[in-house]
Amino acid sequence: MKIEDAIKSIHSMGLTTKTVINIMYSSRVVEEQVQTVLKPFELSLPQYNVLRILRGQRGNPANLSTLQERMIDKSSNTTRLVDKLLKKGWAKRQICPSNRRKIEIFITDQGLNLLTTLDPLMEQNNKSVVSTLSETELETLNNLLDKLRS
């Protein structure tokens, strides 16, 4: 559906404003789909995001500021977000031995297993989300978004 029909009052807008709204609106549509995959696992999108960052560390710990840097949503309460992951046994944390201000956060085996279960479900979801676009179009879309942020 064209953004003009999805958001009725966009007709009169210029191309720049239309683009900004289109990005935000499309993101919400995508997020809704992703959340339906995560919901049965009682995992929020930011929590899932953090777990994937932790897995990406490949055994190395991450501290809170690293997580904040890499999170999609830079919500300031990474502490409490990690608390939730701890409580569910998907992450563990310890004080950094070389700098006791820092906290080292790791993903647990249980957390890794959860992601392993989620991977194919999420991949399938994402394929379905972008199924209306060809490979070339996906490349173009990524390049345009990268360029937009540059």
Next chain:
Amino acid sequence: MKIEDAIKSIHSMGLTTKTVINIMYSSRVVEEQVQTVLKPFELSLPQYNVLRILRGQRGNPANLSTLQERMIDKSSNTTRLVDKLLKKGWAKRQICPSNRRKIEIFITDQGLNLLTTLDPLMEQNNKSVVSTLSETELETLNNLLDKLRS
């Protein structure tokens, strides 16, 4: 910046997952910019969104379900969101005479004035947000996002 560098752990991902993350990440970047414009006016992004929908009605009232349909963020508490706009004098509401279940919501003159003040600021912000893309690229981006959601 390429999404691979913005989100470090994306390297190993397929094109579909990369695209999904890129959309969500880019949206957050854009939203942050929009919020910096709104913040001095103590207006949240969803509130701004509702005000623009109300203005788009051109004198006709909107009821809550219409607002929910058209909102970017379909957060279920449109009631409380509108409460905030009422309290600040930017919107008013009354019971629909023909169907007393419905609530008719209007933008006030004060609300219209606020938007009139915001329009050029937001337009300038949006131009700056998309300034790295040409007109043609913006058209392509919009078309690709529309196609993605179709």
Next chain:
DNA sequence: TTACAATATTTGTATGTACAAATGTATAAA
């Protein structure tokens, strides 16, 4: 006309987020 289902909105409750202030630790200067 009464009873029942459908619609539109509101409220309650739990959880999540934003931002400022507080805590604890490290580094550097006097």
Next chain:
DNA sequence: TTTATACATTTGTACATACAAATATTGTAA
């Protein structure tokens, strides 16, 4: 060593959001 400053995280508080249940109104069928 003492003091000051910067850094990393945590906590407090207010506000926002999600979802379910409650309320009120309308339309419809017995």
